[in-house]
Amino acid sequence: MLDRYYFGSVTRISPEAPIPIVKVNRVEDRLGGAANVANNLAHLTAVTSLMSITGVDEPGLALANKLREYDIAPFISKDPYGTTTLKLRTVVGGHQVSRTDFDSKPSTTTKLALLDQFERLYQTYDVVVFSDYNKGTLGYTERMIALCNEANIKTIVDPKGNDWSKYKGCFMITPNEKELQDVIGTWDSEAELTRNVTKLMADLGIAQVLLTRSERGMTLFNQFQTHYKTEAKSVVDVTGAGDTVVATLAWALANNYSLNKSIELANKAAGIVVSKLGTSVVSHDELL
Numbered sequence: 001m002l003d004r005y006y007f008g009s010v011t012r013i014s015p016e017a018p019i020p021i022v023k024v025n026r027v028e029d030r031l032g033g034a035a036n037v038a039n040n041l042a043h044l045t046a047v048t049s050l051m052s053i054t055g056v057d058e059p060g061l062a063l064a065n066k067l068r069e070y071d072i073a074p075f076i077s078k079d080p081y082g083t084t085t086l087k088l089r090t091v092v093g094g095h096q097v098s099r100t101d102f103d104s105k106p107s108t109t110t111k112l113a114l115l116d117q118f119e120r121l122y123q124t125y126d127v128v129v130f131s132d133y134n135k136g137t138l139g140y141t142e143r144m145i146a147l148c149n150e151a152n153i154k155t156i157v158d159p160k161g162n163d164w165s166k167y168k169g170c171f172m173i174t175p176n177e178k179e180l181q182d183v184i185g186t187w188d189s190e191a192e193l194t195r196n197v198t199k200l201m202a203d204l205g206i207a208q209v210l211l212t213r214s215e216r217g218m219t220l221f222n223q224f225q226t227h228y229k230t231e232a233k234s235v236v237d238v239t240g241a242g243d244t245v246v247a248t249l250a251w252a253l254a255n256n257y258s259l260n261k262s263i264e265l266a267n268k269a270a271g272i273v274v275s276k277l278g279t280s281v282v283s284h285d286e287l288l
Contacts, residue, residue: 001033001085001133002059002066010092022090022097031066032087033243034131036281037158040247040269041129042070043281046254049073049125053106053114053137059084075117079110085135105136115140122147126254127154129246130167134160141166154253158246169205174246176212197221210263212245218267226260228267244273244282 008024031039038050050067054060056078063084067074085103089096114137122128128148132138141157146169148155154171162182167173175183184200187193197209201221208222217230248269252262269282 001031001035001087001135002063003030003032003036003087003089004028004059004062005030006088006090008090008092020092020097022092024090029062029066030280031063031070033085033133033135034129034137035063035067035072036243037129037131037247037250038067038072039070040244040281041251042072043283044248044251044287045284046251049075049121051075051114051118051121053077053079053082053110054085055083055104056080057084059086059102075121077106077110077114077117079106082106082110085133103135106139108139111137111139115143118144119147122153123151125153127156127250129250130155130157130170131243131246132158132160138166142168145169154250156246156250156253158242164200164204164206167204167206170207172208172210172249173206174210174212174242174249176214176242180209180211194221194225208259210245210249210266212242212270218245218263220259220263226263228263230267230271241270241274244269248282248287 005028006022006024007026007028008022010020010022012021013019014021034052035050038048041048050072054063054076060078064074064076082104083102088100090098122144130138130141145155145167149169157167157170157173159167159173159175159179164183184196187196198221201209208220211219211221213219215230218228220226245266248266249262252265257265265287269287272282272286273280
């Protein structure tokens with residue numbers, strides 16, 4: 001996914017419709033979606049690769065160039081009939097005034113090519129992150145997770161949608177409250193939440209659920225329940241905060257930090273990134 005920002009100013013209203021005319025002063029491309037996870041990992045000094053699908057188009061080329069700029073190895077399957085996911089944001093005076101999205105579902109042939117590539121490469125990594133933006137790329141996730149489990153490779157999932165059976169057997173899943181409600185429904189108490197999450201974990205063989213709860217921090221569910229207070233001092237933009245969380249978890253676990261310490265670091269990283277505008281990252285020096 002490519003995030004493209006138009007930064008500009010407004011001095012008049014359009015004569016064609018009651019909307020502002022934005023004079024664009026600067027255009028900036030940033031890595032978005034799973035690419036933002038990879039970018040966060042690279043800025044934390046991890047040796048990082050991105051496996052994904054793009055179209056054969058200008059945004060796909062821009063994305064590949066950005067990956068190389070940050071020393072992220074691109075393993076990209078190109079769909080000749082699809083388009084690269086592109087989010088165009090217009091920002092005026094530090095505030096986002098519009099967003100336009102372009103995307104399409106990849107073909108089965110391209111998804112199978114991605115799976116084949118994964119089967120050849122996965123054993124060279126310490127941790128695999130599945131960043132699901134419900135764009136159709138992750139068509140064979142359950143097979144990929146099973147392979148990682150056989151090789152004792154930890155898997156972290158940032159989920160989407162109400163069917164989590166495709167994440168069966170993962171080491172950790174990191175939903176926000178809305179994403180969790182889409183699967184287990186609403187809850188009236190922490191006790192009910194714990195019961196429902198525990199049943200979900202048992203049904204799907206998921207080792208732990210890390211629930212991100214915005215200004216209320218994070219809650220880890222495994223054999224126990226552990227709460228982590230938010231580390232955010234100021235909130236400017238929550239865009240990409242979930243990407244920063246899973247990237248920091250992956251980096252910390254790959255470097256043999258304990259699970260508790262890994263979550264503490266992810267919580268601190270989230271507190272840093274929400275103080276920045278737009279799709280941003282946290283560097284190794286900022287975190288440590």
